[in-house]
Amino acid sequence: MTVTQATATPPLLRRVNAGKLLGVLSNAGVMTGTGLIQATGLTRATVHAVCNDLISMGWVVELDPGRDDTAVGRPSRRFEFNSRAGYVLGIDIGDAKTTVLLADLRGETVAKAGRSVSDVKTPGERTDIVHETIVEALASAGVCDPQVLAAGVGVAAPVDRDGNILVDDEFWRRFDAGLAKRLTELHGWPVLLENDANLAALGEQWRGEGRDVDDLAVLLAGERFGSGLMDSGRLLHGSRGGAGEMVYLKLVEGVGDTHGIARIARDQGAAAVADPAVDTILRTLDGPITAEQVFTAAGSGDEVALGILQHVAGRTARVVATLGILFNPELVVLGGAVAQAAKALLPDIERHLATFTSTPPRVAVSSLGDAIVSVGAVRHALNYVEQHALDLNLKPA
Amino acid sequence: MTVTQATATPPLLRRVNAGKLLGVLSNAGVMTGTGLIQATGLTRATVHAVCNDLISMGWVVELDPGRDDTAVGRPSRRFEFNSRAGYVLGIDIGDAKTTVLLADLRGETVAKAGRSVSDVKTPGERTDIVHETIVEALASAGVCDPQVLAAGVGVAAPVDRDGNILVDDEFWRRFDAGLAKRLTELHGWPVLLENDANLAALGEQWRGEGRDVDDLAVLLAGERFGSGLMDSGRLLHGSRGGAGEMVYLKLVEGVGDTHGIARIARDQGAAAVADPAVDTILRTLDGPITAEQVFTAAGSGDEVALGILQHVAGRTARVVATLGILFNPELVVLGGAVAQAAKALLPDIERHLATFTSTPPRVAVSSLGDAIVSVGAVRHALNYVEQHALDLNLKPA
């Protein structure tokens, strides 16, 4: 048998150089030809050839010639990454709320939409709500589907490296398996599923407390503990997407379950009120006790509420300690609904933490608020776009 | 200012293709030109050009032309990875024993040497012993230092991604910091430090129970628990090399410290003997109780010893559970001195494990015995060689 030889000419070098140049341009501002020569080590001829390619593809725009550094000589050609060459979506499908962020290719938010979902019954209903929210976000910015290059989607379930949701529960499997496919059918862009805590870690590293930190854990600490783990800038998934799963907490002394800060505060607040022997401001409040009320009461000096927060701090410290010791992140970021309130707990958490390990991680509170997952989802989509930039066809508005 | 242009022509494509071809050849047997064309997708002209390069560099040898598949036509040129183009060392510097493995570039062991070290006092002494063991291994195979391309070295301390040992203890820091530098001075080859449990994970994935497993944890379970974690084929290090550190076990219910299987078995055996009310074969044995004796006694039906092993199994299951849940490996391999004995505990461990998680990892016992770290160290060195192959100068014997 005669072997037929390879047919297509892979313009490998050109591809490599185009990727390199696009990388430089995408996280720098306006750059001159000379600047690119210095940044990439390539020749001027090559830089111009590649830039012309990138311009014709739509990834780069050329500005009027001008001068940045010197005031003499022929003005430089000036190139800029075309951050409006396309858009990405960051979608957080939470239990109670679906959030959609539309961002340009620099990650700047262009539009935002949200829907609170109280009681969703079927996979179809859920998908519909997500779809509506997306349509709203796109419409408010005047962006149409063909301009969207990818969507990152965070779900509260294990997701493996390939974006497959892996849960045993039949209902959720049907819901989630259908979701990505359905959204792609409806809109045409690729849907990249990822675990919500993992996206939170991406978000924190990108635009949160974890900038320049490559070994990072994010602890979502609201109703239930969940964690996203990043080692050397890479998210951990484990074999079935289960990395970061916190069920082991039931084996941890002084923790015992995966209940988060809000839940514990609320439960203990309610328990205190239920005991007539306990004296606390909380009793004077209407309706069922909320976590916020406990934090507020502690802020105004209520001894019982303070005691609850002490307990919560100790408990949280144990959770952080286990993560900190086994994974050795440089930083653990506390996120979720309670993040801001948890700021007051930081000193206590750090104090407890020091009793568990002599090399504790830094602990910080997320400043991304409830956008922590959707911001990470945007980053996830951007990563995909950067990876596949030279294979994507950009469509003008 | 005029920008001077890049000077050197980087033969990037050729490098890429050479790497690709070398990769194919290094884990295949004899290959024909045609076979390489099919494996790489390159043209015959390119394949031959690159092969000629690799032959002149020493990485590949050409055999007499022959035919493998068909019996007609012109015989093929036949190429083979030159597994004796150089050698690597895998060194395990354990508490009690230093083991040195000399392997060829396919990883086949060529020589082996070991030294038991009872009481070493100074960093210098330790280095001397390691050096002696290396010299012995090299001599017994007639290999000289210039033929050695790299050495992987496992130590029982945190090691970061760059091979730096990070311990607070001043003594160990001096010892370890000096070690790599000193060995390189003495022998000339690069020394790649890595944590011993991490190397164990590399070893298991390469030649142990973890073949074809990319998400893997190795639990060294002898005297003290230690773990090496691999996610998607990559070892975890954490920010200060501390990933896999087990001190969190002091927070785990039913565990409480990092004592390993051997230590617990021995301690509980001794405690049983110390209690005159307890009836056990162990009492009839001379000298202090050892872990082996407890396992043997259990094998012969001693109730007390069986009870101890039950306890050890439950305890180990908790350790495996925490790793399995948080990190979600496909497989947890038990390694260390007790590995073979622990085989008997597997059913019990798995039974307990199922009570902690509904998706437990597979659990297996290492078959690499006390070579688990040194085999991993060989793999670590081979990884380095593969990575840097085209930059290394091969020296003939």
Added chain:
DNA sequence: GGATCTAAATTTAGACTCTATATTAATCAC
């Protein structure tokens, strides 16, 4: 032994991308 067949090696031509250098162009200062 010589013709014939096959598969692979070798040769040759051509395309592409890069570097390096020479030439041209645009702007400012005087």
Added chain:
DNA sequence: GTGATTAATATAGAGTCTAAATTTAGATCC
């Protein structure tokens, strides 16, 4: 306008690849 300066453009040349034509080494058949 002239000269200095800096960058763009054009040109030449070196490498590396693909693709197609040609040659070669052995097996088979008559």
